[in-house]
Amino acid sequence: MTTAAPSRDATAGPEAGAGTAPATEGRRIARALLRDRGAVAGMAFLALVVLMAICAPLISAVTGHGPNEFDPTAIDTNLGGLPRGSFGGISAEHLLGVEPQNGRDVLARIAYGARVSFLIAASATVLTTLLGVVFGMLAGFYGGWIDQVISRVMDFLMAFPALIFMIAILSSLPAGNRSVLLVVVISGFGWPYLARVVRGQTLTLVNREFVEAARASGASTRALVFKEILPNLRSSLIVMTTLAVPGYIGTEAGLSFLGVGVTPPTPSWGQMISSSVGWYAVDPMYFAVPGLFLFLTVLSLTVLGDRIRAATDAGEAS
Amino acid sequence: MARYLAGRIAGLVVILFLICLFTYLIFFKLSPDPALMICGKTCTPDRVAQIRSVLGLDQPLTEQFWNFLSGLFAGRDYGSGANLVHCSAPCFGYSFQTSQSVWEMILDRLPVSVTVAVGAAVLWLIVGIAAGLLSAVKEGTWWDRTAMGLALGGSSIPNYVLALALQYVLVVRLQVLPFPAAVPFSDDPVAWFQSYLMPWIVLATGYACLYARLTRANVIDTLAENFMRTARSKGLRPALLLRRHALRPALTPITTIFGMDFAALLGGALITETVFGLNGVGKMAADSIAKNDQPVIMAVTLLAAFFVVVGNVVVDLVYTGLDPRVRVR
Secondary structure, three states: OOOOOOOOOOOOOHHHOOOOHHHHHHHHHHHHHHHOHHHHHHHHHHHHHHHHHHOHHHHHHHHOOOOOOOOHHHEEHHHOOEEOOOHHHOOOOOOOOEOOOOOOEHHHHHHHHHHHHHHHHHHHHHHHHHHHHHHHHHHHHHOHHHHHHHHHHHHHHHHOOHHHHHHHHHHHOOOOOHHHHHHHHHHHHHHHHHHHHHHHHHHHHHOOHHHHHHHHOOOOHHHHHHHHHHHHHHHHHHHHHHHHHHHHHHHHHHHHHOOOOOOOOOOOHHHHHHHOHHHOOOOHHHHHHHHHHHHHHHHHHHHHHHHHHHHHHHHHHO | OHHHHHHHHHHHHHHHHHHHHHHHHHHHHHOOOHHHHHHOOOOOHHHHHHHHHHHOOOOOHHHHHHHHHHHHHHOEEEOOHHHOEEEOOOOOOEOOOOOOEHHHHHHHHHHHHHHHHHHHHHHHHHHHHHHHHHHHHOOOOHHHHHHHHHHHHHOOOOHHHHHHHHHHHHHHHOOOOOOOOOOOOOOOHHHHHHHHHHHHHHHHHHHHHHHHHHHHHHHHHHHOOHHHHHHHHOOOOHHHHHHHHHHHHHHHHHHHHHHHHHHHHHOOOHHHHHHHOOOOHHHHHHHHHHOOOHHHHHHHHHHHHHHHHHHHHHHHHHHHHHOHHHOOO
């Protein structure tokens, strides 16, 4: 992918680092996003899904269907367990229909599944960003053999066929806590992509005048890293992480789809789609509902990331 | 140049060796005992010991790893006496499930994976670059906005969702395509094309969208360059301007990305092959993972890594040829 151009907003010198600039820049980006119809729609949909995830028990209480509760009255045993009624059994009782064969409520499973997907994606993002920033800055700041070692490890990890390996690791390791394993595996293979950019930017920043000036005036290494370099990485970090989140949601769903993600009966979107594969011809709503939720979530995050990048780039160009 | 190449190849060998070691440790150390899996439910300790000795699992780990490595280059023998089986290089061992030679299993399935990968690549290059070019030339128009909106949407559909949706619409509803089944080209070219069409579309969609956006961005950047202004002021026709001056610098970065994406695909398009039931390397990997067939998992991982690493070096060399500015002396 195109590596982001080195940050150009540092011309104001060291005092611009953490003072007034971020607040106004943040506000400018927020204003630009609110003016954009696509970004607003994306944020609205994400807010809806997050709300669904948080209120999952409430949704279950109101509709009266838990995520793992069988409802034999909603399916037709004469038709091999197909949901009664059209569109996958959508009715006042089951707002998004039911699963064939066991009659579990799709709305409840979507809401509980959102919890799993979002939690895993959020944790993976935090861990990946942490690893990427720490190793990328170490390599860029110290250079020399530290850079050599970290860069070779990154080459090594990026040469791996990550998906095959993720599946293999997840299926060969004993069950344990699947969600934690997923986060570790996704982050373990994901951090080099962020670290590479961070390293490149740190390399150019270290030799900039304002960093040299700070060093000459006796700033400690800690101050150099946290006060001079990190604030200048902020905008590209925000862009890279927002663009990475949809990838993690997709990876989690993909791994669950292949049967190595979260284990049943814990619902997850990928798993719901996976179990609908045998039914797509007779009950298309069964894959359409979770598929649509997954698609719209990834789309919203992608649009949002894209618009944030456009807003940041516009700020840097001016 | 020769020195640079030698350095690259040395690095390549080191990385492949490390991947080999890492994969070996994970699959033969962490996962359940393969001898028990082969032996099945009616198993005696003697039988387990026998299987372990035939597979060489009773030897120390370093020796096992060495045997595996040397088998790759020189071939190796399994068992002894009357049971001696020779496995010629490159020897990836025998499947725990079917007792077939893993290398032969891969050779059997590689054509399907290559067909899927090549077809998809042709599709995404044509669609992606064409859409990106048109978007860039008509920047800001209705066409540009629609194409980029579609590209954003297309890159957000998980490929298995797209696969199911396509199958439902094209096969179940409109009945324009038969249920997917890999038909060899020599049997019936039309049926062959129909059977691979959906896998190609599914695999190509995400990449086509990405390439459309990249092409658009690169062409717009190139059109703003000084040499373009010079060419324009010389009075060059717009079509010629685009073809002669803009395309090469704009598409060079795409070559790099294409090389890496394509190399990654040769290791098997795991999800696409699994969803459509195509018997390629990717599906073989998924199946062997489900059955814990370690020699096969090892081989596919190594093969896929090999393509990625070699692809990287090839891309760098091609890039050097295409862009004189990065030529190494």
